Amino acid sequence: MNRRMKLLFVSAAFALICNAAAAPLQICKFKDDKKGAVSLTFDDGTRDHLVHALPLLKQYGFKGTFYIIINRVPPQVKEPRPLNGFLTWDELKRFLAEGHEIGNHSMTHRCQLTKEKSMEDVRREINDPIPVFREKLGIEVETFCYPGCANTPEIEKIVKEHHLDASRWRYACGGPKFTLEQWKQYMEQILVKGEDAAMMIHGIVPGGGWSPFPDRAMFEACLKDLKQREHLLWVDTYANVSRYKLLRDSSTIAIRSATPRRITAELKTSCRKPVNIPLTIRYTGPETISVSQNGKSVKVERKDAFSLFDVYPGEFTLQK
Secondary structure (H helix, E strand, C coil): CCHHHHHHHHHHHHHHHHHHHHCCEEECCCHHHCCEEEEEEEECCECHHHHHHHHHHHHHCCCCEEEECHHHCCCCCCCCCCCCCECCHHHHHHHHHCCCEEEECCCCCCCCHHHCCCHHHHHHHHHCHHHHHHHHHCCCCCEEECHHHCCCHHHHHHHHHHCCEEECCCEEECCCCCCHHHHHHHHHHHHHHCCEEEEEECCCCCCCCCCCCCCHHHHHHHHHHHHHCCCCEEECCHHHHHHHHHHHCCEEEEEEEECCCEEEEEEEECCCCCCCCCEEEEEECCCCCEEEECCEEECEEECCCEEEEEECCEEEEEEC
């Protein structure tokens, strides 16, 4: 066998090994290989979010996304305030301190963006809040919520110039006739379809924001049901789910070397935005494995016939 033939044989053998090794490694659709993802989103920034939503989210261990309309944040307030009054900047800092996301719900919410008089008005409604959030809260706002859920591809393009993502159609939760059964139907649909879904919530209790739940007990019952499904559903802020999806959809796994006991691979991404979040990788195989990245051990969760671990873009090593 001449030298050229040997090289071709070695290359073909290496390709076969790599392909065999690559097949057991897959990027999971959602974090921790959950079947769906749910974001609890709260619109308009009314005070009942502070009084009722915040303590219940803490009780059940959930992080929410609160969409704020800049021109409705009061410069000063007089006590006592009604539940449908709007949150102050200092109160919004409490949400950030507890790990919740503050999102952009436009400058004025005076109408649906599709009904604005010009695209310049649309651009102002979307972009003018950004420096205000930076000044008042010290954050770079990441996600946008369309007023009235109305948008067009042109409007979405403007949003994504300075935001990771925007909430599109969402599951509407609340209203005097809203029931726990309706909530459960939403959850079942999300699981069957394998969706990432946002729950659109306004008021928590009557007298609070727009279209509230029948009472606080109903809102809590929905959270309790979601907690019971947490082994199937990933519950996180809209920004965190958006980050994962953005990285997932622009990433692949490349095998750098492979032996029967060791695989060196790279999580490659073409993502143009900085996304500091790991992806969950699924290894299908009967072996117990260990994983390391950048010289550090990575936690591995063993299931019946596969293993799960989280890695960031870059090289990682799997030892069988």
